[in-house]
Each structure stands twice: as structure tokens, then as C-alpha cells.
Amino acid sequence: MLExxxxxxxxxxxxxxHGIDLVVPDxxxxxxxxxxxxxxxxxxxxxxxxxxxxxxxxxxxxxxHDLLAMAxxxxxxxxVFLAFQYPVELPGVGNANFLRTALNALRRARxxxxxxxxxxxxxxxxEAKRLSMPEDMLKRNVNVGFSGGEKKRNxxxxxxxxxxxxxxxxxxxxxxxxxxLRIVADGVNALRGPTTSALVITHYQRLLDHxxxxxxxxLAGGRIIRSGGPELAHELEAGGYAAVVADAA
Amino acid sequence: MSALAxxxxxxxxxxxxxxxxxxxxxxxxxxxxxGDALRREAGAAAFRAHGLPGVRDEAWHYTxxxxxxxxxxxxxxxxxxxxxxxxxxxxxxxxxxxxFVDGRFRDxxxxxxxxxxxxxxxxxxxxxxxxxxxxxxxLNTMLAEDGATIEVAAxxxxxxxxxxxxxxxxxxxxxxxxxxRHAVRLAAGASLTLIEVAIGNGAYLHNPVLEISLGAGxxxxxxxxxxxxxxxxxxxxxxxxxxxxxxxDSFALVLGGRLSRLDVHARLGGPRATAHLNAAQxxxxxxxxxxxxxxRHDAASCASRQTVxxxxxxxxxxxxxxxxxxxxxxxxxxxxxxxxxxxxxxDAEINCKPQLEIFADDVKCSHGATVGELDxxxxxxxxxxxxxxxxxxxxxxxxxxxxxxxxxxxxxxxAALEAAVEDWWRRQAA
Ligand SMILES: Nc1ncnc2c1ncn2[C@@H]1O[C@H](COP(=O)(O)OP(=O)(O)OP(=O)(O)O)[C@@H](O)[C@H]1O
Ligand SMILES: [Mg+2]
Numbered sequence: 001m002l003e004x005x006x007x008x009x010x011x012x013x014x015x016x017x018h019g020i021d022l023v024v025p026d027x028x029x030x031x032x033x034x035x036x037x038x039x040x041x042x043x044x045x046x047x048x049x050x051x052x053x054x055x056x057x058x059x060x061x062x063x064x065h066d067l068l069a070m071a072x073x074x075x076x077x078x079x080v081f082l083a084f085q086y087p088v089e090l091p092g093v094g095n096a097n098f099l100r101t102a103l104n105a106l107r108r109a110r111x112x113x114x115x116x117x118x119x120x121x122x123x124x125x126x127e128a129k130r131l132s133m134p135e136d137m138l139k140r141n142v143n144v145g146f147s148g149g150e151k152k153r154n155x156x157x158x159x160x161x162x163x164x165x166x167x168x169x170x171x172x173x174x175x176x177x178x179x180x181l182r183i184v185a186d187g188v189n190a191l192r193g194p195t196t197s198a199l200v201i202t203h204y205q206r207l208l209d210h211x212x213x214x215x216x217x218x219l220a221g222g223r224i225i226r227s228g229g230p231e232l233a234h235e236l237e238a239g240g241y242a243a244v245v246a247d248a249a
Numbered sequence: 250m251s252a253l254a255x256x257x258x259x260x261x262x263x264x265x266x267x268x269x270x271x272x273x274x275x276x277x278x279x280x281x282x283x284g285d286a287l288r289r290e291a292g293a294a295a296f297r298a299h300g301l302p303g304v305r306d307e308a309w310h311y312t313x314x315x316x317x318x319x320x321x322x323x324x325x326x327x328x329x330x331x332x333x334x335x336x337x338x339x340x341x342x343x344x345x346x347x348x349f350v351d352g353r354f355r356d357x358x359x360x361x362x363x364x365x366x367x368x369x370x371x372x373x374x375x376x377x378x379x380x381x382x383x384x385x386x387x388l389n390t391m392l393a394e395d396g397a398t399i400e401v402a403a404x405x406x407x408x409x410x411x412x413x414x415x416x417x418x419x420x421x422x423x424x425x426x427x428x429x430r431h432a433v434r435l436a437a438g439a440s441l442t443l444i445e446v447a448i449g450n451g452a453y454l455h456n457p458v459l460e461i462s463l464g465a466g467x468x469x470x471x472x473x474x475x476x477x478x479x480x481x482x483x484x485x486x487x488x489x490x491x492x493x494x495x496x497x498d499s500f501a502l503v504l505g506g507r508l509s510r511l512d513v514h515a516r517l518g519g520p521r522a523t524a525h526l527n528a529a530q531x532x533x534x535x536x537x538x539x540x541x542x543x544x545r546h547d548a549a550s551c552a553s554r555q556t557v558x559x560x561x562x563x564x565x566x567x568x569x570x571x572x573x574x575x576x577x578x579x580x581x582x583x584x585x586x587x588x589x590x591x592x593x594x595x596d597a598e599i600n601c602k603p604q605l606e607i608f609a610d611d612v613k614c615s616h617g618a619t620v621g622e623l624d625x626x627x628x629x630x631x632x633x634x635x636x637x638x639x640x641x642x643x644x645x646x647x648x649x650x651x652x653x654x655x656x657x658x659x660x661x662x663x664a665a666l667e668a669a670v671e672d673w674w675r676r677q678a679a
Binding site: 048049050051052071072073075076077081082084087088090091092093098101102103105106109141158162 | 625626627629630631632633634635636637638640641644645647648649650651652
């Protein structure tokens with residue numbers, strides 16, 4: 001599904017990613033862990049197509065298509081979804097309207113019929129309920145005045161409604177209470193299937209107890225310095241990054 | 250010798266010549282113009298004395314009348330034009346309506362209200378306007394032909410009334426000029442929702458003056474839609490005199506006009522009176538839109554609120570000048586003024602000039618201004634969800650305007666303004 005080869009990228013002339021190689025096959029969940037500032041969010045933004053990052057080398061393909069050549073909205077249409085580490089507030093934009101516009105943009109681009117307001121509301125209410133989110137969050141402006149945890153849940157609600165094929169979760173577990181953590185994990189697990197994949201960026205082993213990854217990668221200094229099975233996350237939790245980083249050096 | 254004694258003597262020639270042209274129009278028309286001849290002559294005297302304002306006049310520093318002064322206007326033809334298409338553009342609001350075509354009342358297109366007394370057939374000169382201080386009010390006073398007096402009796406609920414101006418446009422080389430003069434009087438405890446709409450085709454000058462007096466405890470909700478032709482000049486002045494515990498709640502949406510200025514003079518004349526002078530200007534191309542307000546707090550414990558939003562694209566130029574004057578006795582004044590501008594193109598421009606003149610000591614007055622572009626982070630967030638860039642930008646502009654439109658309490662009026670914005674947006678995209 002996702003194939004990244006020798007990807008180097010930076011911002012404002014400052015190199016951040018120094019050659020990322022990563023393959024996420026169909027149906028697999030991969031976790032990325034790594035110290036603060038190692039380039040995890042940068043990688044997720046580059047994959048989602050945020051302006052301002054200069055890709056200086058390497059490739060990233062999605063189902064064989066050049067992901068880096070696509071506009072952000074084309075990537076979304078192809079099935080890429082990024083749950084932001086810091087979700088953006090949109091004053092004046094109602095959450096339900098936002099979600100419906102997004103879903104219908106995806107449906108239109110895929111040649112599917114758009115949902116009218118009633119159909120959409122029914123779907124959104126059902127998903128909100130499944131994620132134990134109060135219904136009034138649909139009526140409020142996108143992320144405005146949401147608590148940190150509510151913003152993260154709202155990312156998961158968007159994911160549940162848009163049903164991506166590749167979900168990139170950038171620290172969606174940070175700032176969540178224990179129940180919310182389970183809800184987020186349930187959200188990801190509900191999407192799991194033979195043709196959907198996820199890239200889960202996290203600092204904590206705890207999320208990976210709920211979303212058991214197929215592979216765990218350690219990103220440090222803009223490189224993946226180690227990859228392994230789920231047990232690698234336990235090792236990191238016990239020993240910290242220092243040992244792994246030292247090993248790799 | 251020149252008929253025009255410009256106080257500075259040596260204004261630019263085009264300014265003097267523009268004023269002369271209006272004066273000679275007046276000389277030709279005066280015998281035929283209806284209504285109070287003394288009042289009209291006083292207006293003409295003021296216009297003769299002051300002429301048209303130039304950018305050296307402080308109040309007109311950001312708005313040049315050059316294009317206007319260089320245009321030679323003619324009388325509107327007796328309206329024979331088919332107004333069907335323009336009528337169809339009026340908001341679909343089930344309410345009585347007073348329709349003026351090229352400044353003249355059109356009985357056949359109007360639906361006269363039941364709860365509200367209306368007189369037409371001549372300029373509705375009132376006591377509030379100050380031709381000697383406002384050159385465009387002097388111009389209106391000198392050349393006004395028609396207008397409506399709208400009155401609501403004490404304690405009566407006047408419902409909703411539509412006041413529409415249709416400009417049918419003349420030949421580009423001789424555009425029509427019309428100067429309607431309206432008055433709105435709400436007696437004590439009366440209420441009215443007045444929806445004022447100005448639309449048109451082609452080139453013309455619409456130079457209305459509206460004088461509003463609100464008795465004690467009266468309430469006027471005034472929604473204004475300036476959606477004139479993009480070849481038109483719209484130069485309007487409004488006076489509102491607000492008595493004790495009365496409320497003047499206004500929102501002006503400016504979408505049209507080549508050169509547009511809304512001048513608003515509101516006076517809070519009795520304790521606990523309230524004025525809301527909110528506006529949004531959404532301008533593109535080479536449009537120029539100026540929203541200028543003077544709020545005078547003459548009594549204690551009054552509140553004034555102004556939130557003015559500008560959305561500017563192309564080479565559009567927006568201006569907001571807001572002055573709050575607080576008289577010595579107007580203790581416990583609460584004045585608030587906020588200007589927010591969204592510049593959608595590098596060539597768009599905004600000028601914002603707040604002014605506070607406070608002579609009382611126990612007052613709360615604040616003002617602020619922001620200018621910005623659309624937020625790149627917000628655009629990316631929307632695009633990352635599959636929403637195309639132009640839709641994303643449109644959503645964020647709408648969101649910016651929604652903050653201004655949402656508080657409008659009259660549902661039908663708000664819907665009409667929202668529809669006008671959507672229309673503007675569609676025309677812009679086309
Ligand atoms: N706009 C920018 N200008 C300069 N440096 C930047 C910019 N954005 C990110 N960086 C730097 O790039 C590096 C990688 O940042 P990134 O956000 O990708 O780290 P991260 O691995 O996600 O960290 P965290 O675990 O704290 O979320 C950091 O050193 C950061 O300071
Ligand atoms: Mg990060």
C-alpha cells in the first residue's frame with residue numbers, strides 16, 4: 001500500500017528526514033516511535049501533502065501511485081487520512097457541515113452519490129455514539145473550545161466517517177484519558193481489514209496494547225534506526241530510546 | 250466668476266468641475282423639483298460653499314471621489330424600463346415593500362404596509378441631516394426628488410418592511426443620478442424591521458439620505474444590502490437619533506458598487522439607548538467600499554457596538570473609519586468597535602481608522618483591528634480531508650462572514666443576506 005524509499009525532506013532549508021525507508025503492506029498496522037523532534041510529524045505531514053516541506057530526495061508511493069505528486073485533497077480521495085497531532089480550530093465552520101463537505105467531496109471524487117443533510121446526520125450521529133462523543137460536538141465549530149482530548153476524539157470521528165484506506169495517526173493517544181484511549185483504539189481496529197492499513201505514531205506502549213501492530217519502527221534523527229515486532233515497543237518502554245539510539249550509532 | 254466658492258479655493262480642477270456640473274443640473278431643474286424649497290435651497294447653498302470633498306478633507310482621506318467627480322450624470326428617464334429581472338433579484342421575503350426605480354417611487358411594484366404609515370411623492374426632509382457638514386448630504390438635499398416617510402405609531406409592532414432601490418442604468422456616457430430622501434420615525438415603544446436593498450444594472454449614481462428617529466424604548470432592526478451594479482456609484486448617508494432605552498440594531502452588507510460609501514451618524518440621545526452598527530464589505534475586482542461611522546454618546550449608560558468585516562480580493566480597497574464621541578455627561582458609556590479584514594489577494598488593500606473622543610471619565614471604550622490572510626494551516630486541514638482548495642478557501646471566507654451574519658436575529662433577513670453572499674461568491678467564481 002505505502003512504500004517510502006530513501007525519503008529526504010526538510011523545511012526552511014533545514015533537513016529533517018535523512019532517508020526514510022518504510023513499507024506498509026495492505027492490511028497491516030505499523031507503529032512509529034521515536035524521541036521528540038526526531039521527525040515523526042514531519043513524515044506524516046510530508047505524506048499528507050502539507051505545504052512548506054521540501055522533499056529533496058526519495059519516493060513515496062500509494063498503491064503504486066506517486067503520492068508526493070498529488071495535491072492534499074487527491075491524497076485524501078485516494079484514501080490517505082492524517083489524524084493531526086495538533087488538530088486545527090476552524091471558527092465559524094460547523095463540525096457537521098465540515099464533515100459532510102469532506103465526505104461528499106470524497107464521494108463525488110469517487111463517483112459515489114452525495115449524502116443529503118439528513119442521511120449524513122444519521123451516519124454522523126451513529127458514529128459519534130459509537131465513539132461515545134456527545135452529539136453536540138457535531139453542532140459546535142470545528143475544534144473550537146474543544147479540550148485536548150475532545151480534539152483527538154474529533155479526529156477519530158472524522159476518520160470513522162471518512163473511512164480511509166491508510167490512516168496515519170500522529171500521537172492521537174497523547175492527552176487522552178484511559179477510556180478515550182480505548183475508544184480511539186476501537187476506532188482504528190474497526191477500520192482494520194485486508195485492504196486498509198494504519199501508521200500509528202505514538203510515544204506510549206499502552207496504545208499498542210489495544211492496537212496490536214504488525215511492525216514497530218524507531219525513528220530517530222530523521223532515520224528509521226530499528227524495526228521489529230510488537231515486542232520492540234515493550235523494549236523501548238522498559239529501556240527508553242537511549243539504548244536503541246546508541247546501538248544504532 | 251465660478252458659482253462654486255471652494256473653501257480651499259484651489260481644489261483639483263476635476264473636483265470643482267464635478268461640483269459645477271451638479272450645480273448647473275440644479276439650476277436647470279430647481280423650478281420643477283418638489284417639496285420644501287427653502288430646505289432645498291439651504292442644501293444648494295451648502296453644496297455651493299463646500300463643493301465635493303477631496304482626499305485632503307480628513308473624512309475623505311482614504312476615498313477618492315475622482316472617478317465620480319469626472320462622471321457627468323443626467324436625469325433618470327421616466328422609468329419605462331422593464332424591471333422584471335431586477336424585481337426577481339429582490340429577496341423573497343413575504344413582507345410589504347416600497348420600491349423605488351431610479352429614485353422614484355413605483356406604486357405598481359410596491360405593496361403598501363398595513364401597520365406602518367407611508368407617504369411618498371417628494372423628499373422626506375427631516376431635522377437630523379446636516380448638509381453644511383456633509384457635502385453628499387448637501388448634494389442630496391439640493392437634488393432630491395422623491396422619498397418615503399415611514400412611521401410606526403407608539404407601541405405598535407410594525408413588522409417587516411422592504412425598502413428597495415432599483416437602478417436601471419442609463420447609457421454609459423450619461424449615467425442617471427438619483428438622490429432619494431427617506432425618513433423613518435418610530436414613536437415610543439414602536440418596533441420595525443426594515444430591510445433596505447439597493448440593486449441595479451449598468452452605471453448610475455445612487456445618493457440616498459435616510460433620517461431615522463427612534464422614540465423612547467423603540468426598536469429598529471435595520472438590515473441593509475448594498476448590491477448595486479459594479480459600474481454604479483453608491484454614496485449614502487444615514488442619521489439615526491436614538492432616544493432613551495431605544496435600540497437601533499443595524500447590519501450593512503456591502504457587495505456592489507464601483508465606488509461605495511456608507512456614512513452613518515448615530516446619536517445616542519437618551520439614557521440606556523443602544524446602537525449596533527455592524528457591517529461586512531465583500532469586494533473584488535477594483536471595487537472601493539468605505540464604511541464610515543460616527544457614534545455620539547450624548548447620554549449616560551448607553552452602549553454602542555460595531556463589528557466591521559472586510560473580505561477583499563483582486564485589487565479591491567476597503568475602508569472603515571469609526572469614530573466614537575463621548576460627551577461629558579455620557580457617564581457609564583460602553584463603546585466597542587472591532588475591524589477585521591481578510592485580504593485574499595496581494596493587491597487588495599484595507600484602511601482602518603478608529604477614533605475615540607472621550608470627554609466623560611467613567612466610560613468603557615475599546616477598539617481593535619486585525620488584518621490577515623486565510624490561514625494556511627486551516628486550508629491544509631480542510632484539504633487533507635478531501636476538500637478542494639477553492640472550496641476550502643470559500644468555506645473559510647464564509648466562516649469569517651458567518652461570525653458577522655449569525656447574530657442577525659431576523660431569520661428572513663439573515664437568510665436574504667446569506668443568499669446575497671452566496672450569489673456574490675458564485676459570480677466571483679464564474
Ligand atoms: N517550521 C519549522 N521550522 C524549523 N524547524 C522545524 C519546523 N517544523 C519542525 N521543525 C523541526 O524539525 C524537527 C522534527 O520535528 P517533528 O515535529 O517532525 O518532530 P516529532 O518527531 O513529531 O516530535 P514530537 O514527538 O515532539 O511530536 C524538530 O527539530 C523541529 O523543531
Ligand atoms: Mg510530532
